[in-house]
Amino acid sequence: MAGRAGGSGQDGRAGGRRGQQRGHAASQRRGQGRERGHGNEGGRHHPARPGAQRGRGPRDVGASPRSLPDPDAARLAALEALTRVREDGAYANLVLPPILSAARLDRRDAGFATALTYGALRLAGRYDAILALCVDRPLERLDGVVLDALRLGAHQLLGMRVPAHAAVSATVELAAHAAGRGASSFVNAVLRKVSAKDLDAWLAELRGAAPDELAAVAAIESHPVWIAKALRQALVVGGRDPNELEDLLRADNADPEVVLCARPGLVETERLAAEARRAVGDEPRPGDISPCAVVLTGGDPGRVPAVRDSRAGVEDEGSQLVALMASEPAIAGRDERWLDMCAGPGGKAALLGARAAQRGARLVANEVTPHRARLVEAAVRAIPDGVVEIRCGDGRQFGRDEPGRYDRVLVDVPCTGLGSLRRRPEARWRRDPKDVTELAALQRELLLSALATVRRGGLVAYVTCSPHALETGLVVKDALSRAMRGGMSIETLHAGDAATRIAPRPPAGSDRAQLQLWPHLDGTDAMFCALLRRDR
Numbered sequence: 006m007a008g009r010a011g012g013s014g015q016d017g018r019a020g021g022r023r024g025q026q027r028g029h030a031a032s033q034r035r036g037q038g039r040e041r042g043h044g045n046e047g048g049r050h051h052p053a054r055p056g057a058q059r060g061r062g063p064r065d066v067g068a069s070p071r072s073l074p075d076p077d078a079a080r081l082a083a084l085e086a087l088t089r090v091r092e093d094g095a096y097a098n099l100v101l102p103p104i105l106s107a108a109r110l111d112r113r114d115a116g117f118a119t120a121l122t123y124g125a126l127r128l129a130g131r132y133d134a135i136l137a138l139c140v141d142r143p144l145e146r147l148d149g150v151v152l153d154a155l156r157l158g159a160h161q162l163l164g165m166r167v168p169a170h171a172a173v174s175a176t177v178e179l180a181a182h183a184a185g186r187g188a189s190s191f192v193n194a195v196l197r198k199v200s201a202k203d204l205d206a207w208l209a210e211l212r213g214a215a216p217d218e219l220a221a222v223a224a225i226e227s228h229p230v231w232i233a234k235a236l237r238q239a240l241v242v243g244g245r246d247p248n249e250l251e252d253l254l255r256a257d258n259a260d261p262e263v264v265l266c267a268r269p270g271l272v273e274t275e276r277l278a279a280e281a282r283r284a285v286g287d288e289p290r291p292g293d294i295s296p297c298a299v300v301l302t303g304g305d306p307g308r309v310p311a312v313r314d315s316r317a318g319v320e321d322e323g324s325q326l327v328a329l330m331a332s333e334p335a336i337a338g339r340d341e342r343w344l345d346m347c348a349g350p351g352g353k354a355a356l357l358g359a360r361a362a363q364r365g366a367r368l369v370a371n372e373v374t375p376h377r378a379r380l381v382e383a384a385v386r387a388i389p390d391g392v393v394e395i396r397c398g399d400g401r402q403f404g405r406d407e408p409g410r411y412d413r414v415l416v417d418v419p420c421t422g423l424g425s426l427r428r429r430p431e432a433r434w435r436r437d438p439k440d441v442t443e444l445a446a447l448q449r450e451l452l453l454s455a456l457a458t459v460r461r462g463g464l465v466a467y468v469t470c471s472p473h474a475l476e477t478g479l480v481v482k483d484a485l486s487r488a489m490r491g492g493m494s495i496e497t498l499h500a501g502d503a504a505t506r507i508a509p510r511p512p513a514g515s516d517r518a519q520l521q522l523w524p525h526l527d528g529t530d531a532m533f534c535a536l537l538r539r540d541r
């Protein structure tokens with residue numbers, strides 16, 4: 006078997022790190038049956054859904070018998086991450102770094118493990134649709150860890166440039182190690198079927214098997230159908246062609262660039278770029294959408310001195326732009342009291358606080374969750390003392406407790422995050438349509454509170470990182486009609502124009518009064534921003 010090749014150069018990596026996995030986090034999982042079968046308990050199948058197919062994590066690597074070859078450490082790390090995501094509801098971006106350091110992988114293997122983990126999680130829907138065509142029983146009846154291994158194998162075969170023999174044999178070794186010999190023969194048989202066709206042939210087959218075009222695009226680009234449907238509707242509502250859906254979903258499957266925000270007055274973009282060049286060795290480029298952005302082509306942003314001391318932060322360009330859209334449009338009269346009503350973890354609060362310091366204003370940064378309020382504290386620590394006041398409380402109280410007090414209010418509401426699916430590879434499989442309606446009710450209350458706490462002539466920026474129509478325009482419409490019924494008069498400012506005045510390159514939707522950014526067109530998260538001026 007060509008298994009060893011999987012970790013020794015044949016998959017494009019230099020030198021696999023077999024045997025390094027002692028001390029790996031997976032070794033904490035004791036007592037897993039050795040010759041576990043692959044048939045399993047029932048339960049509704051859902052890619053990477055926490056709680057589905059529980060209790061089948063990779064077993065103790067220290068207990069590996071001599072007769073089974075040690076699996077490749079990078080693939081073992083990826084399997085451990087997938088298991089934690091599935092069983093514990095963990096977030097891949099939080100769970101993977103400690104797994105990688107426990108496994109003591111070198112940079113190249115850590116990169117491979119990260120790409121494998123993220124790819125297998127994001128594309129779980131596509132791979133499950135393919136695997137379902139290769140397996141003679143419903144996937145939900147498979148052992149969870151066996152399905153994880155199959156997804157990892159499928160991603161190596163169809164999503165990475167790993168030679169087929171290496172992908173199959175290394176995954177078979179992984180399955181033998183994690184779930185026993187019976188499971189490994191099954192994995193071998195399934196992956197051989199998967200490897201019999203290339204990606205294009207499989208995607209053509211998925212298209213042919215789907216009941217309609219929406220289901221086909223959802224399966225091919227690995228999104229739940231309800232999300233694909235909501236995003237198609239969001240495109241229509243945002244004045245786009247619904248045929249852009251496939252491009253939009255595809256953009257969710259790409260790794261986002263790492264973007265830094267040079268916080269105004271704390272570090273210049275040129276200086277930040279120079280620091281980044283020295284720290285990570287690559288040539289950064291300026292942002293397209295935010296004037297504060299420095300876009301890295303690679304490397305660890307944590308090594309950049311300005312990021313370490315919070316003069317800069319890691320922040321999507323779209324988030325930077327909407328924070329500036331709250332701070333930059335001119336308002337008549339006093340402009341000293343600013344509020345960020347939902348500030349955690351603090352990227353926008355740090356940008357607003359930096360601008361407030363330059364303009365002689367003060368910012369109240371409020372967050373309901375104590376640990377996220379502490380993150381805000383860390384994010385704003387480079388801003389001169391006395392500019393930012395951090396509070397921990399429910400934003401819905403501001404309208405009642407401090408009516409008419411603030412000159413500018415940013416209300417960046419909690420949302421489904423359907424606009425930042427590329428950052429959270431497992432998120433799409435965890436969300437539910439009912440989350441949208443629950444969040445929309447909270448969003449409306451927060452916006453009403455913002456409108457009540459801003460003074461006459463003051464500005465409210467309603468922002469969300471979801472393009473779902475129920476979380477964007479409909480929340481604004483609903484809140485405005487309620488506020489107006491309560492005697493307020495509110496003018497909607499042209500957010501597209503405001504964005505154009507700030508952005509180095511106008512965003513795709515800048516002709517519209519409410520700004521919707523798009524990953525496939527703007528290269529940002531799908532942030533939404535409405536600008537509202539309270540006149541009475």
Ligand SMILES: C[S@@+](CC[C@H](N)C(=O)[O-])C[C@H]1O[C@@H](n2cnc3c(N)ncnc32)[C@H](O)[C@@H]1O
Binds near residue numbers: 324399
């Ligand atoms: C989209 S995030 C804000 C992101 C933030 N503006 C940034 O740029 O880092 C929404 C935040 O609102 C907080 N939140 C949820 N419910 C809230 C409430 N009732 N009042 C205030 N904050 C709330 C969440 O804990 C979360 O930190």
